[in-house]
Amino acid sequence: xxxxxxxxxxxxxxxxxTVWAIVTEPEHVGxxxxxxxxxxxxxxxxTTLTWEEYGSVRARVExxxxxxxxxxxxxxxxxxxxxxxxxxxxxxxxxxEGEGTRLRVVESGFRELERSEEEKAKYxxxxxxxxxxxxxxxxxxxxxxxxxxxxx
Amino acid sequence: MxxxxxxxxxxxxxxxxxxxxxxxxVLLALGExxxxxxxxELPVTRQAVAKHLAVLExxxxxxxxxxxxxxRYAVRPERxxxxxxxxxxxAADWDARLATIKRLAESQEP
Numbered sequence: 001x002x003x004x005x006x007x008x009x010x011x012x013x014x015x016x017x018t019v020w021a022i023v024t025e026p027e028h029v030g031x032x033x034x035x036x037x038x039x040x041x042x043x044x045x046x047t048t049l050t051w052e053e054y055g056s057v058r059a060r061v062e063x064x065x066x067x068x069x070x071x072x073x074x075x076x077x078x079x080x081x082x083x084x085x086x087x088x089x090x091x092x093x094x095x096x097e098g099e100g101t102r103l104r105v106v107e108s109g110f111r112e113l114e115r116s117e118e119e120k121a122k123y124x125x126x127x128x129x130x131x132x133x134x135x136x137x138x139x140x141x142x143x144x145x146x147x148x149x150x151x152x
Numbered sequence: 153m154x155x156x157x158x159x160x161x162x163x164x165x166x167x168x169x170x171x172x173x174x175x176x177x178v179l180l181a182l183g184e185x186x187x188x189x190x191x192x193e194l195p196v197t198r199q200a201v202a203k204h205l206a207v208l209e210x211x212x213x214x215x216x217x218x219x220x221x222x223x224r225y226a227v228r229p230e231r232x233x234x235x236x237x238x239x240x241x242x243a244a245d246w247d248a249r250l251a252t253i254k255r256l257a258e259s260q261e262p
Contacts, residue, residue: 006168006243010250014257022256032252103253105246110239 005108012101016094019101020067023092047072058082068094073109085112166211167236168243171196172204176227179214184226 012019022028029037034049034057045061059074060082071091075082088109095102166172171194178193179185187205191198205225208214212231216223 006239006246008243008246008250010254012254012257014260018260019253019257022253022260028256031256032249101257103250105250107242107246110242 004111005106006110007104007106009102009104011097012103013099014101015099016067016096016101019094019103020070023094023103024064024066024070047074049074054078059087062089063091162211163213163231163236164239166207166213167232167240169204169207170244170247171200172208173240173244175201175204175208176213176232179225179227184217184224186222186224188222190225 022032024039024041026037026039029039029049035052036050038046038048039061040046041061041064043061043064045064047059047061048056049059050056055078057074057076057078058081059072062071062073063069069092071089073082073087073089075087080086088107091106091108093104093106095104167176174194175190178190182189182193185193187198187201190205191201194201196204205214205216209216209225213228214225215228216225218224
């Protein structure tokens with residue numbers, strides 16, 4: 001019932017190298033993903049993604065092929081070492097398109113994550129939180145779409 | 153593939169589209185609405201709203217009821233189960249992250 005992967009993509013009016021830097025450099029990752037990030041940019045490299053509100057999530061770099069391919073596996077819950085069954089794989093692919101860049105993301109492994117009851121409650125299931133919360137998320141999302149510079 | 157799996161895929165396709173998530177959001181806020189009402193609330197045409205409503209209705213997420221000359225739609229909350237909500241959030245999170253990456257990249261000096 002639950003799909004194992006999600007795929008999204010976006011066209012960016014900037015060169016491949018610029019997008020590569022934003023996708024992989026800790027100072028930028030700490031702007032678009034977490035609140036701060038430490039990344040050892042090599043296969044097997046240790047990565048820590050910190051959200052002030054939640055804490056630090058451990059991740060491991062899987063693939064680094066500049067400037068087209070970067071992937072990492074991030075674990076849940078906070079503090080856990082990434083391994084099969086407690087993590088999802090994020091694969092970012094960049095390709096030149098005219099003067100700009102097409103950025104694709106695939107995040108996979110939700111079905112496996114779903115098997116762990118602990119994770120289910122914490123991440124994929126959201127059983128404890130009702131629609132009120134989701135609506136808040138959607139509104140927040142919609143407002144960030146309308147006011148692109150509003151991110152704190 | 154089992155019908156159940158097909159239904160899951162359809163449900164998933166229905167909720168991963170950003171505009172359809174907005175349609176659900178507005179429908180939940182209003183209780184029920186016609187395609188015309190929804191189009192007034194969203195940055196899309198009435199025709200586009202009608203197409204999105206058709207996808208959502210096929211996935212069982214909304215229900216249309218005819219009142220006189222108009223059809224009023226409402227969300228079927230029981231269909232938005234926990235897993236679907238969780239993944240909607242994952243998709244919405246990635247849309248927001250990609251939008252941020254785009255904004256950061258496009259504001260860099262070449």
